Amino acid sequence: MKYFAAALFFCCIACNEQQKPSTPTTIQKDTITPVAKEIANPYEPVDVSPMDMSYLPVDYPKLKMAKAITTPPIARVIYSRPHRQGRKIFGNLLKWGEPWRLGANEATEIDLFQPITIQNKKIPQGRYILYCIPQENSWTLVFNSNIDSWGLKPDPQKDLFSFQIPVQHSDTTAEYFTIVFQPTAANNRSANLIMAWDDVVAKLLINY
Amino acid sequence: MKKVFFFFCFLTIVLVSQAQTGVKLPALDKSPMDMAYYPPNYPVLRIQDKATEPLTARVIYSRPQKNGRNIFGELVEYEQVWRLGANEATEIEFFKDVKIGNKKIAKGKYTMYAVVHPTSWDIILNKDTDIWGAFKYDSTKDVVRINVPVQKTTDVADAFTITFAKSATGADLIMAWDNIMAALPIAFK
Numbered sequence: 231m232k233y234f235a236a237a238l239f240f241c242c243i244a245c246n247e248q249q250k251p252s253t254p255t256t257i258q259k260d261t262i263t264p265v266a267k268e269i270a271n272p273y274e275p276v277d278v279s280p281m282d283m284s285y286l287p288v289d290y291p292k293l294k295m296a297k298a299i300t301t302p303p304i305a306r307v308i309y310s311r312p313h314r315q316g317r318k319i320f321g322n323l324l325k326w327g328e329p330w331r332l333g334a335n336e337a338t339e340i341d342l343f344q345p346i347t348i349q350n351k352k353i354p355q356g357r358y359i360l361y362c363i364p365q366e367n368s369w370t371l372v373f374n375s376n377i378d379s380w381g382l383k384p385d386p387q388k389d390l391f392s393f394q395i396p397v398q399h400s401d402t403t404a405e406y407f408t409i410v411f412q413p414t415a416a417n418n419r420s421a422n423l424i425m426a427w428d429d430v431v432a433k434l435l436i437n438y
Numbered sequence: 439m440k441k442v443f444f445f446f447c448f449l450t451i452v453l454v455s456q457a458q459t460g461v462k463l464p465a466l467d468k469s470p471m472d473m474a475y476y477p478p479n480y481p482v483l484r485i486q487d488k489a490t491e492p493l494t495a496r497v498i499y500s501r502p503q504k505n506g507r508n509i510f511g512e513l514v515e516y517e518q519v520w521r522l523g524a525n526e527a528t529e530i531e532f533f534k535d536v537k538i539g540n541k542k543i544a545k546g547k548y549t550m551y552a553v554v555h556p557t558s559w560d561i562i563l564n565k566d567t568d569i570w571g572a573f574k575y576d577s578t579k580d581v582v583r584i585n586v587p588v589q590k591t592t593d594v595a596d597a598f599t600i601t602f603a604k605s606a607t608g609a610d611l612i613m614a615w616d617n618i619m620a621a622l623p624i625a626f627k
Contacts, residue, residue: 272593273601273614276501280470283498283526291526291570303568308473308498311466336473336481378493380481408463426463 279312279334286411286421286436304438306341307360307423310334311406319428320364329363329372331381332425333407337361339377347437349393358390362425362432368396369425369432397432404428411436469502469524469598476602476609476624494626495609496531497550500524501597502615509616510554519562520552521572522613523598527551529567536608537625538563541582551575552613552620558587559613559620588620 285291286304293299310333317323324330332338337359345354357377361384363370373391374384407427414420414435422433475481476495483489500523507513514520522528528550536543547567553560565579591614598615608626612619 270593271595271597271599272591273595273599273612274472274474276470276503276597277472280467281473281498282464282467282471284464285568291568294568295570295574297574306568308471378475378481378484378496380485383485404463406466410462410464412462424463 277310277335279310281308281310281335282409283308284410286438288411288413303343304421305343305346305411305436307338307409307411308336308341309338309407309409310336311408312427313406314403314428320430321366324364326365327363329361329384331361331384332409333381335381337374337376337379337381337384338409340373344438348391348434351391351393353391359384364397364430368394371395371432371434393434395432395434397430400426400429400431402429467500467525469500471498471500471525472600473498474600474602477604478602493533494536495533495602495611495624497528497600497602497611498526499528499550499598499600500526501599503598504594504596504616510618511556514554516554516556518553519572519575520554522550522552522600525570527569527571528600530563530611534626538582538622539584541584543581548581558585560585561620561622584622586620586622588618591617591619593617 283306285306287293287299290299290303290306312334320326338361339357340360341357342353342355345352347353353373358373358375359377359379359381361372361374361381363372371393372384372389374386374388375390376385376388379385404426408424410424410426412422412424412433414422420435420437422435425432425434474497475493477483477489477491477493480489480493480496484493502524510516529547530550531547532543532545534545543563548563548565549567549569551562551564551572553562560583562583563581564575564577565581566574566576594617595614599613601612602609603612603621605623606627608624611622611624613622614620
C-alpha cells in the first residue's frame with residue numbers, strides 16, 4: 231500500500247511536470263493555498279474569502295503607473311473569493327434557480343466609468359451590484375441598484391438589467407472563485423467578463 | 439493507510455486542477471483586499487434595517503502581513519511615501535462632504551498615502567485615483583495633508599488594518615499595523 235501511494239505520488243508529480251511547458255497560463259500554485267489564519271488582530275481579522283478587484287482594461291492601475299495608458303478605466307469589479315475546499319459548488323452548495331451574490335460577504339460590485347453595451351442594451355455609467363441565478367446550462371446575470379449591501383438577499387425590485395448567458399464546463403477546476411476581464415481577440419472595444427469557479431466558466435460579453 | 443491513500447487522491451485532484459483552463463485566472467493575493475465602512479459593517483446593518491446613519495465613508499485597501507518582520511522604520515521606511523497597504527493604492531470614498539483638520543473635503547473618491555515618522559504620520563488625500571502603489575505619487579494633486587500622532591499598542595496586528603470608530607464630531611479612521619496605531623479624525627456632524 232505504501233509503495234502504491236508513493237508510486238501515485240510520483241506519477242502525479244511527473245504528470246504535473248510534463249504539463250508545465252505547454253501551460254504557461256495555468257492557475258498558479260498559490261491559487262490553491264488556503265488563506266493563512268491570522269495569528270493576531272485586535273481590530274479586524276483577515277477574511278477567509280478575501281476581497282479582490284479586477285479592472286478593464288486589465289491591470290489598469292499598473293498601466294496607469296507605467297504611463298502606458300492615459301484614458302480613464304472602463305469598468306472595475308470588486309468581489310470576494312470563496313474557496314471550493316473539496317465541495318461540489320454548482321447544483322449543490324449553490325442551488326439551481328436561487329440567487330447567488332457572485333462571491334461572498336458584500337454583494338459583488340461593478341463600477342462603470344463610462345456607459346457599456348451588453349446584448350444590445352445600453353447600461354449607463356454608474357455603480358451597480360451584480361448577482362446571478364445559476365441554472366445547469368445558463369445563468370441569469372442581474373445588474374441591481376441596491377449598492378453597498380450584504381449579498382445574502384438581493385432585492386429584485388431594484389433589478390435594472392438582466393441577461394441570460396450560457397455556461398461552459400472546463401475540464402479543470404478553479405479552487406477560488408474568480409472574476410476577471412478578458413479582451414476579445416477580434417475587437418479592442420469589447421471584452422468578456424469571466425466568472426469561474428469549480429469547473430464552471432461563464433462569460434458576459436461587454437461592448438464599450 | 440486509508441488516510442494516506444485519500445491524501446494522494448486529493449493531491450491528484452489538486453495537481454490536475456492546475457492544468458489549462460483556456461482563461462488566465464489570477465492567483466489569490468498574498469495581501470488580500472478588504473473594505474472598511476462608516477458606519478462600521480454598514481452593508482450588514484443595511485440588509486437588517488439596523489443602519490441608523492447613512493453610509494458616509496468607505497475605504498478599499500490591501501492587507502500586507504507582518505510575518506515576523508519589523509514594520510515601521512524598516513519595511514515601511516521613515517520619511518517615504520507609503521500607500522497605506524499593498525498593491526493598488528488605498529482608496530477612500532466620501533458619500534457626503536466632510537472636514538479633515540480645517541479643510542473641507544468634497545464628496546468623492548481619493549487615494550490615501552502616509553509618510554511615516556517615528557512618532558507621527560502625515561496622512562495625505564490625493565485626487566489621482568485608480569493607481570498602483572505610491573510610485574507615481576504627485577503632490578500637486580494633494581487635497582489635504584495632515585500630521586497625526588501615533589500610539590504604541592500592547593496588541594500586535596499581524597495584518598495591516600483600517601477601520602472606522604465613531605467619535606464626537608464624526609469618525610476616526612483607525613490605521614494599525616504591528617504595534618503602531620494612528621487615528622485620522624474626520625468631521626461630518
